[in-house]
Amino acid sequence: MNLSDISSISNVKVNNSMNEYKAPLDDMNFVVNQLIGLPELANAIDCEDANNEILEAILTEANKLTSDVWSNTNTIGDRKGVQLSKDGVKVPSEFHKAYWEYVKGDWGSIYFEPEMGGQGLPFSFAMPISEMLQASNMALGLCPMLTAGAIETLQSHASNELKAKYLPKMIKGTWSGTMNLTEPHCGTDLSVIKTTATPDGKHYRIEGQKIYITWGDHDMTENVVHLVLAKLPDAPAGIKGISLFLVPKFLLDEQGNPEKHNDIYAISTEHKLGIHGSPTCVMSYGENGGAIGYLVGEPHQGLKAMFTMMNNERLMVGLQGVALADRAYQQAVGFALQRIQGSAPGHRQKSAIIHHPDVRRMLMTMRSITEASRALTYVAAGITDMSHGNKDPQQRDLAARRVSVIIPIVKGWVTELAQEVTSLGIQIHGGMGFVEETGAAQYYRDARILTIYEGTTGIQALDLANRKILLDCGAGINDLLVQIRVDLDQYSDALTSTRQMAIDNSISGLEQSVQFLLDGARHDIMLSGAISYDLLMQAGYVFGGWQMLRSASLVSGHENKQFSANKLTTAAYYMDHILPRAEAHRLSLIQGSGSVMGIEAEQF
């Protein structure tokens, strides 16, 4: 091979920079096959294509797209950011190319209905593919992620006419989708929104302002389809008076192609801590007579319609946590292998920092948390598939109950730990991590939004404590704990007896916390709010331990002995060093609300 060949191969294929991304294909395949249980899933939901061969082929190809094309655009997006011009918002040109490779590959069509251009694969298959997209460029990945949420909402609630006009283009990805909920004065509490919708013939005129609209306006797709919450003139006050509208950026002509600009404009974009490549827009509706919108679903039922996609969106945000954690881990490993500093114990010469035990502790913490997070998030997607498609209605209901308990834990716990993992990624780099040029800092900054959007950690914790535990007197979570105990018995020889006992004790600890909440909430109205975060985190560590135990056992037959040895050690590390945190949260929460609420608000 002559020199020019080498340089052209490296130009086309190899990104030699420190922060290149390669999908953890072995772990992804393992989790989908073994932890979700692909054959059982395929059988239960009657999906012939959901087999290992197809999965492997798809993941190999998705990895090419994300590692060759998407990954290189991540730093560019962070540095260039977005620009608001008189023609609307412009995103970096590199994003266009990466996104349209994704569109050409039909990667957005994975789990949607074949009649609308989808592939009809399980939602579980979207997990590894979306993880790759989010890890390689989360700012860009948000665009298809929100489009998927909008598609789900329209699929369940829109009229056939709207579906036929909008869904095929959105599934293809030539049009993107957004969610317009937040207004300047209301974020978490949507009951007081001011945006109005006035009937005007067959459609409605929308007027108002929405903020924090992710990918609210951009020049990357032919059209942007906004799902907007607004109030009809006769709307009852509060949550019950909210309706949902489809409002396209460009109104469609007779042939269904984008034609005239609707009365919607991005009037500014936010300057943010992270995800600089993702335009976060202030959207103004109806400054020139009202934006034309179409009602989705029934009047006043908008919030309910929005909630159909909420579970999946929360799961996807958890997945973004997995993705950033993994990318930060990959970069930290690369740095630790190369950076020579000091002589590690047992080394006569200067050694790479990976040989220092404290660096190893940080890498193992990152690794075990990432693998546990991935396992729990993917398994939640597997249960979601069962809740939609299981042939047996009883199994379907059981899955739906389980998924509702797991979702806030995935969203809350995984994204909280993504803060720790991406922070450790910087720590391993030392000063090189604090300066921006290595790229380690970007993952940390990008990760910071994850505990905030799609419901803050506090909201997830309240959802778990109030709606998922107190409302059904703990039935849902206790049912899951029973399942975890069954698994513990079944996989009783996966780990040493000490570690088996550790997970056993952690389950008892969680049972006690649940009971503590159920008993105490009757007498103390502050209790659930004061302890819900600790309860969420405790549950997260225990559920993560459950999946690491399953991993340790189910990996035994793996054809790659090195993979299985590494998985066993990672599981052991989790039980030894991560799981004990569950007990700390229990000890904190059983102290109740006393010192949390002890100082009067006026005294602050």
Add this chain to the structure above:
Amino acid sequence: MIEYHFRDWLRGDNVKSVTENLSMKVLVGIKRVLDPQVKARVKADQSGIELTHAKMTMNPFCENAVEEAILLKEAGVVEEIVVVSIGVAKAEETLRNALALGADRAILVLTEQILEPLAVAKVLKHIVEKEVPNLVLVGKQAIDDDCNQTGQMLAALLGWPQATFASNIELQDTDATITREVDGGLETINVNLPAVISADLRLNEPRYASLPNVMKAKRKPLDKITLDTLGLNTANRLTTLAVNEPPARAAGIMVATVEELVDKLKNEAKVI
């Protein structure tokens, strides 16, 4: 700022202009190799590179050969693309990848043996005689052994013209015009068909397979035959004595003067 139209993107970047409607059959030889992006590790006994559980992929030059066949098909010049690989059962993945990219059917010649170029050429000749293609496309070399011999040997065994290191291919009814990348620059030659053409990297930019095509590839025909049944002498003629890692790069030194630098380049490095 890149200017483009959305619909151009969907149609694809490198569309060949249609000259005339021919209905040729193209055979493309494909090799499964260690992924060039992963670090190669030498086996402990120095007998070769460790390939167990290593990430394998299609040889990059073969990707160019496959892409060219697909472009020719999209331009209406080629009617059928048959891809062939010789190797272990897992090479089916590499063939399925070619099917996902756009090939029509595949042939896998199964063997555990690592064949040398002459043996590969003999097997391909056997397949060519059965399939009777108008054109054989191969990568100019494989990135694992860097032999750069199979295409040339195949042409010689078949008694066909050869055009190696192609960076541009134009097919006519009975002949082809090929631009070759040679040491001094570019050379344009004309060969009669059928011919063997080996692809260089600048021939095209290989596409990514789309999700629906990856799924469809599982249902495209793939024939398996075992090497033994062909009755060919594929014995290796070379013996590998040892495989070693390249020597670690030595630390650099600072030189004080230009004269010292010239002296070192002349007498130590012996490069000037």
